[in-house]
Amino acid sequence: xxxxxxxxxxxxxxxxxxxxxxxxxxxxxxxxxxxxxxxxxxxxxxxxxxxxxxxxxxxxxxxxxxxxxxxxxxxxxxxxxxxxxxxxxxxxxxxxxxxxxxxxxxxxxxxxxxxxxxxxxxxxxxxxxxxxxxxxxxxxxxxxxxxxxxxxxxxxxxxxxxxxxxxxxxxxxxxxxxxxxxxxxxxxxxxxxxxxxxxxxxxxxxxxxxxxxxxxxxxxxxxxxxxxxxxxxxxxxxxxxxxxxxxxxxxxxxxxxxxxxxxxxxxxxxxxxxxxxxxxxxxxxxxxxxxxxxxxxxxxxxxxxxxxxxxxxxxxxxxxxxxxxxxxxxxxxxxxxxx
Numbered sequence: 622x623x624x625x626x627x628x629x630x631x632x633x634x635x636x637x638x639x640x641x642x643x644x645x646x647x648x649x650x651x652x653x654x655x656x657x658x659x660x661x662x663x664x665x666x667x668x669x670x671x672x673x674x675x676x677x678x679x680x681x682x683x684x685x686x687x688x689x690x691x692x693x694x695x696x697x698x699x700x701x702x703x704x705x706x707x708x709x710x711x712x713x714x715x716x717x718x719x720x721x722x723x724x725x726x727x728x729x730x731x732x733x734x735x736x737x738x739x740x741x742x743x744x745x746x747x748x749x750x751x752x753x754x755x756x757x758x759x760x761x762x763x764x765x766x767x768x769x770x771x772x773x774x775x776x777x778x779x780x781x782x783x784x785x786x787x788x789x790x791x792x793x794x795x796x797x798x799x800x801x802x803x804x805x806x807x808x809x810x811x812x813x814x815x816x817x818x819x820x821x822x823x824x825x826x827x828x829x830x831x832x833x834x835x836x837x838x839x840x841x842x843x844x845x846x847x848x849x850x851x852x853x854x855x856x857x858x859x860x861x862x863x864x865x866x867x868x869x870x871x872x873x874x875x876x877x878x879x880x881x882x883x884x885x886x887x888x889x890x891x892x893x894x895x896x897x898x899x900x901x902x903x904x905x906x907x908x909x910x911x912x913x914x915x916x917x918x919x920x921x922x923x924x925x926x927x928x929x930x931x932x933x934x935x936x937x938x939x940x941x942x943x944x945x946x947x948x949x950x951x952x953x954x955x956x957x958x959x960x
Contacts, residue, residue: 654857657683658706658864661690661699665902667887669731669871669916670707670847670864675890676874678867682860686894692765694718697848701725707864709847711769712946713926719946720936724851727923727947728865729872729916730843738910739836740770740816742777743805743829750811750832753781759811762796762804769844770814772929773835779932780838805829818905843912843922846947865951869915873954876909915954918947 662668674684690696693710700708701723709731710718718725734740742761744750750759756778763770771793778788796804798815802823805813812832815823823829835844847868854861875883887903913919923943930936949955 654860655706655853656681656860657685658860659685659687660705660707661688661696662686664689664896665891665898665900667890667903668709669868669875671890671894672875672886673867673871675886675893676871678870680863680867682863682867693768693845694765697725698723700848700850703850706853707847707849709845711772711845711926712843712923713772713930714768715846715848715946716923716926716930716941717767717935720930720941725848726851726854727846727848727918728854728861728951729847729868730845730911730913730918730922731847731868731872731916732845733841733843733910733912734834734836734839735841735908735910735912736836737907738817739834740773740814741820741831741834742774743813743815743820743823744811744832745806746828746830748811748830753778753783754787756812757783757787757790758792760792760794760809761812761814762794762801762810763814764795764798766793766795767935769835772926773838774814775933776929777833777838802826802829818902821905839925841910841912842925843916843918844910846918846922847916862951866953869917869952869954872909872911873915876911876914880907913954915952917949917952917955920944923947 658670660668660670662671670679670684673679674682687705690699690708694714696705696708697710697715697718698708699705701718712727715725715727750756761774763774774791774793775788778791794810796810798819801810801813801815802819804810806828836842849861884903884906887906888900891898891900891903912922920943923946927936927941927943931938
């Protein structure tokens, strides 16, 4: 059986935000700025915040791990409601959350796709599916709705000439990524979305071929960003600068050091933090996938998804502007620009 889980709904945010006020850890006027930042991690992997801390780039700041996230949308909603101090997600999910009046601001890119690191949409070798039109009436497995995988699929279908009505007939099935390969091989899915180590392991076992990949569709691009609450930024400007600077320097370190060095550092971090995890996943790490040096954000990295959400009717035309979603002002590689 395919286990289905539902994406969190940004529409719930106004009520949540009304009840939580300012972030729990935010400094008040006259108080010392926050020095301990709460965050969610990912089992068996290392975030760039964790890498920054290990490399000594966070100065007097400390990270406090409060658990592992289930998805990008969940991670940034936790940040928006003050349960954590920062979170990261697909840029389209950030757009939707901002449209729901969440007081968040993206401060650095943190994942993306390039020739080494990308998401592919795979079918079994013997599948009759060859083109986008063959997907009408078929099931495609994705990790969550309203995020990266869905956006790429719908953009692919649109570019291949399918009408909005035909696109609606392509069924997206939410399934944990760890179960995607098995469901695909057993015929529970017609197409499976695979990325990272899960993709590499699946391809090692052979029997699958790509229908298309996100990097083929868009070229190299940064797909997701880390966000902070706007009130946190206002009340903790020095902390924000230190955090974003360290985060950006950690990305640049991973962008410029060898694959072997990065993997060795990730293994060291996972072993040291003692969360009863395996280091198997990080051994498949190939690249950051991040287009901008140190995670500098480019306008198109939000504009692409604003356009998609407007076409989908998820947001109104002009409801959200890219310049309101992010800032490079705290990124040392961003030239001090605010957008």
